[in-house]
Amino acid sequence: MLKYIIRRTLVAIPVIFLMxxxxxxxxQAMPGGPFDNVGTKAMPEQMRLLLERRYGxxxxxxxxxxxxxxxxxxxxxxxxxxxxxxxxxxxxxxTFPVSIQLGMMSVLLGFVxxxxxxxxxxxxxxxxxxxxxxxxxxxxVSVPSLVLGPVLIYTFGVKYxxxxxxxxxxxxxxxxGIFPPLTKDFFLHAIMPVxxxxxxxxxxxxxxxxxxxxxxxxxxxxRTARAKGLRERTVIVxxxxxxxxxPVATILGPLLAGAVTGSFITEQIFAINGMGxxxxxxISEREYFLQTSxxxxxxxxxxxxxxxVDIIYAWLDPRIRYD
Amino acid sequence: xxxxxxxxxxxxxxxxxxxxxxxxxxxxxFRRNKIAxxxxxxxxxxxxxxxxAPVFTPYDYAQQNLSQSRARPMTGYxxxxxxxxxxxxxxxxxxxxxxxxFFFGSDPLGRDLWSRVVYGARVSLSVALIASTVSIIIGTVxxxxxxxxxxxxxxxxxxxxDFLYAIPLLPIIILMTVYFKALARQGVxxxxxxxxxxLNKATGGLLFVFIAIGALNWIGMARxxxxxxxxxxxxxxxxxxxxxxxxxxxIIFKHLIPNVLGPLLIAESMAIPGYIFLEAAxxxxxxxxxxxxxxxxxxxxxxxxxxxxxxxxxxxxxxALALLTLAFNFxxxxxxxxxxxxxxxxx
Numbered sequence: 001m002l003k004y005i006i007r008r009t010l011v012a013i014p015v016i017f018l019m020x021x022x023x024x025x026x027x028q029a030m031p032g033g034p035f036d037n038v039g040t041k042a043m044p045e046q047m048r049l050l051l052e053r054r055y056g057x058x059x060x061x062x063x064x065x066x067x068x069x070x071x072x073x074x075x076x077x078x079x080x081x082x083x084x085x086x087x088x089x090x091x092x093x094x095t096f097p098v099s100i101q102l103g104m105m106s107v108l109l110g111f112v113x114x115x116x117x118x119x120x121x122x123x124x125x126x127x128x129x130x131x132x133x134x135x136x137x138x139x140x141v142s143v144p145s146l147v148l149g150p151v152l153i154y155t156f157g158v159k160y161x162x163x164x165x166x167x168x169x170x171x172x173x174x175x176x177g178i179f180p181p182l183t184k185d186f187f188l189h190a191i192m193p194v195x196x197x198x199x200x201x202x203x204x205x206x207x208x209x210x211x212x213x214x215x216x217x218x219x220x221x222x223r224t225a226r227a228k229g230l231r232e233r234t235v236i237v238x239x240x241x242x243x244x245x246x247p248v249a250t251i252l253g254p255l256l257a258g259a260v261t262g263s264f265i266t267e268q269i270f271a272i273n274g275m276g277x278x279x280x281x282x283i284s285e286r287e288y289f290l291q292t293s294x295x296x297x298x299x300x301x302x303x304x305x306x307x308x309v310d311i312i313y314a315w316l317d318p319r320i321r322y323d
Numbered sequence: 324x325x326x327x328x329x330x331x332x333x334x335x336x337x338x339x340x341x342x343x344x345x346x347x348x349x350x351x352x353f354r355r356n357k358i359a360x361x362x363x364x365x366x367x368x369x370x371x372x373x374x375x376a377p378v379f380t381p382y383d384y385a386q387q388n389l390s391q392s393r394a395r396p397m398t399g400y401x402x403x404x405x406x407x408x409x410x411x412x413x414x415x416x417x418x419x420x421x422x423x424x425f426f427f428g429s430d431p432l433g434r435d436l437w438s439r440v441v442y443g444a445r446v447s448l449s450v451a452l453i454a455s456t457v458s459i460i461i462g463t464v465x466x467x468x469x470x471x472x473x474x475x476x477x478x479x480x481x482x483x484x485d486f487l488y489a490i491p492l493l494p495i496i497i498l499m500t501v502y503f504k505a506l507a508r509q510g511v512x513x514x515x516x517x518x519x520x521x522l523n524k525a526t527g528g529l530l531f532v533f534i535a536i537g538a539l540n541w542i543g544m545a546r547x548x549x550x551x552x553x554x555x556x557x558x559x560x561x562x563x564x565x566x567x568x569x570x571x572x573x574i575i576f577k578h579l580i581p582n583v584l585g586p587l588l589i590a591e592s593m594a595i596p597g598y599i600f601l602e603a604a605x606x607x608x609x610x611x612x613x614x615x616x617x618x619x620x621x622x623x624x625x626x627x628x629x630x631x632x633x634x635x636x637x638x639x640x641x642x643a644l645a646l647l648t649l650a651f652n653f654x655x656x657x658x659x660x661x662x663x664x665x666x667x668x669x670x
Contacts, residue, residue, distance in 0.1 A: 015490060016490075019490045026495070026502060030505050031505045031508075138656065142645060142652045143648070144600040144604070144648060146607055146623060146641065147623075147644055147645045150630060150637045151641065154630070154637075158634070257491065264493075264604065265604050265607060268607070280497075283497070283501050283609070291498065295491065295494045298491035298494050299490055299491055301491075302490065302491050303489065
């Protein structure tokens with residue numbers, strides 16, 4: 001297993017390198033540059049050239065790229081071009097933990113809501129409970145965060161005014177760089193964004209859990225377990241549940257990716273200063289190093305997410321061997 | 324429970340004996356699923372309204388009327404007969420009274436929100452249709468070649484797919500869209516990019532959305548198609564076709580693709596809500612359609628600034644978006660349940 005993890009990580013390195021190369025070339029190829037304007041006026045030519053030399057943008061592209069990757073290896077993501085005195089490292093230190101907190105809490109909500117709902121639906125197969133749960137799950141899958149967010153804000157923020165409608169309830173520096181303070185303010189701010197991002201996940205997980213459990217419950221070994229006279233609870237909890245979660249593990253990868261991409265919208269809706277919002281806001285800027293670095297971070301997150309899925313797979317299904 | 328299931332299976336087996344084709348069976352199964360039929364009907368209604376949008380709306384989606392901005396839903400216009408005669412589609416028809424009512428209110432530029440929502444359905448539906456067609460064509464071609472040729476070609480083609488799977492495509496696609504849009508703003512009209520930009524302008528910014536969504540979604544289809552081809556390639560009927568001297572083209576087009584297409588279509592119908600949502604999301608962050616083309620995502624974005632005092636500007640296009648994805652989901656689920664024979668008899 002350890003050998004597999006090491007090999008996968010090593011294989012990921014050229015993939016990520018290639019991805020960074022493509023992104024670096026792409027952002028630099030865009031028309032216009034970071035120093036086109038001062039405020040609303042056009043920047044004088046001489047000043048622009050000086051600034052470009054200051055940040056090394058006058059060098060050939062390949063030289064810039066090697067400089068950038070060399071700095072990356074030393075943990076330096078590069079300077080912010082339009083915010084003098086700040087580095088991309090500063091921005092990432094501010095936004096990355098926020099996005100991770102939001103994403104992890106949403107995934108957690110997805111599992112905490114989704115798995116029990118799916119189990120209940122499968123156990124009461126073809127009853128009113130099942131139909132209600134399935135119906136709720138389809139609605140949960142169908143309502144985009146783009147709609148759910150504003151509806152939640154309108155209901156709980158504007159009409160009843162019980163929840164704050166924007167911003168994240170914790171500011172950096174965080175404990176160990178990533179853990180939020182467990183204050184009431186933090187949780188109050190987190191409720192709506194987490195539900196916005198997590199409801200769809202919960203619904204998807206519920207559907208998969210239901211389908212997985214139904215499939216397992218009709219298999220031979222469950223019939224054997226029942227024939228042995230085991231209690232229904234034992235049959236479900238000990239024999240059926242773990243296997244029924246295998247399909248759920250398959251969407252864990254897309255789910256983690258969705259937590260990342262979903263944050264583009266959710267962070268925008270709730271004005272949360274996370275990576276997704278930073279990325280979206282940097283669209284019209286030409287922050288070459290920030291954009292490349294954020295894509296790099298997304299890539300690394302995806303690699304580790306997929307690795308995690310493989311490990312969970314092997315744990316759920318011992319027949320799977322990686323070597 | 325077990326006994327009940329058994330009797331159901333037997334009953335179904337008896338029905339199979341009556342000699343209906345699998346397709347007829349699936350249609351029958353689908354029609355029994357009332358929610359799926361309701362979804363289908365809703366989608367059809369939206370399709371009709373989108374195609375005949377001028378008939379269903381009093382005004383053009385881009386028609387501004389600044390003196391009438393930010394009106395509440397179901398409140399009246401205060402307009403002159405001249406204005407109505409010039410701009411209202413319903414003038415001189417039995418629906419003339421509709422010219423003076425904003426059913427859904429109006430946006431900050433005084434555009435009739437009902438008209439924009441109805442025209443917005445065109446964007447969502449064309450994304451659903453074209454993005455799924457594009458991704459299914461690319462996916463089928465790529466997957467079929469990879470699976471049928473096999474060997475080194477298969478290896479290389481699947482490495483490429485693996486690579487695309489391992490990287491976060493959405494941020495890169497977003498950057499590419501930004502690149503296209505920046506070029507378009509510069510007014511590039513020559514060469515390949517120029518042609519794309521002109522076409523994009525003609526479609527109100529939709530072409531880049533199609534490209535972005537297609538680029539994101541063909542990969543899954545290619546994998547699915549390859550898997551199907553690999554399993555059918557070994558089947559007896561393909562072997563028989565080969566033994567009878569069938570050419571590769573004949574085998575691929577007559578024997579493999581018809582079999583591969585079914586599961587792909589089902590997967591595609593399940594994926595459509597995702598396409599619609601992706602278009603709305605891209606438009607929401609300003610990378611989708613170009614104004615004044617009405618997209619529900621762009622409308623939510625436009626209304627968001629004044630959301631607290633004028634919530635309908637967000638909630639009405641939002642509801643339209645949610646209802647359409649819901650209908651597509653119900654329909655897709657029903658299709659899958661009906662056509663996936665593996666599931667039959669279980670539900």
